[in-house]
Amino acid sequence: MRPRRCRRIKGNPDCTYFKPEKTISKEEINLTLEELEAIRLKDHEELEQTKAAEKMNISQPTFHRILQEARKKIADALVNARPLRIYGGANKMAMRKFRCYACEHKWEVPYGTGRPDKCPKCNSINIHRSEEDRGFGRGTGICGRRQRGQGPAMQAMSQ
Numbered sequence: 404m405r406p407r408r409c410r411r412i413k414g415n416p417d418c419t420y421f422k423p424e425k426t427i428s429k430e431e432i433n434l435t436l437e438e439l440e441a442i443r444l445k446d447h448e449e450l451e452q453t454k455a456a457e458k459m460n461i462s463q464p465t466f467h468r469i470l471q472e473a474r475k476k477i478a479d480a481l482v483n484a485r486p487l488r489i490y491g492g493a494n495k496m497a498m499r500k501f502r503c504y505a506c507e508h509k510w511e512v513p514y515g516t517g518r519p520d521k522c523p524k525c526n527s528i529n530i531h532r533s534e535e536d537r538g539f540g541r542g543t544g545i546c547g548r549r550q551r552g553q554g555p556a557m558q559a560m561s562q
Contacts, residue, residue, distance in 0.1 A: 413440060428484070428485045
């Protein structure tokens with residue numbers, strides 16, 4: 404069996420437990436964090452499955468399976484008045500990378516927490532998104548292509 408790939412999620416939910424007023428069954432249903440993220444992206448944000456799968460860093464068929472399982476669990480909790488707990492799963496919080504141009508310190512912050520005001524190491528405000536977090540760096544653009552003006556001839560001229 405192939406190892407499971409970590410699924411990217413936006414963050415931990417504010418509420419992790421739902422219980423009907425009158426429960427028929429005390430047996431809890433476990434909704435994983437990636438199942439909740441699939442519901443959030445598809446049903447709440449109304450993204451197409453391909454776009455939602457890209458955000459979670461998984462394939463579209465895998466996203467579809469996760470979404471089906473999540474909907475099945477939620478339906479079971481609602482129809483059968485069962486408690487629903489949200490936790491666990493193979494996931495990784497999506498992170499943004501920043502770099503301080505004053506001290507060269509690099510760090511990560513979770514998506515949704517806002518842009519940092521200053522460097523946590525030297526308190527400089529000269530911070531920017533890290534090159535590797537922007538999809539390019541060191542003369543290559545997206546997909547590894549060279550950026551305009553960065554070919555061997557231009558590099559030789561600048562030396």
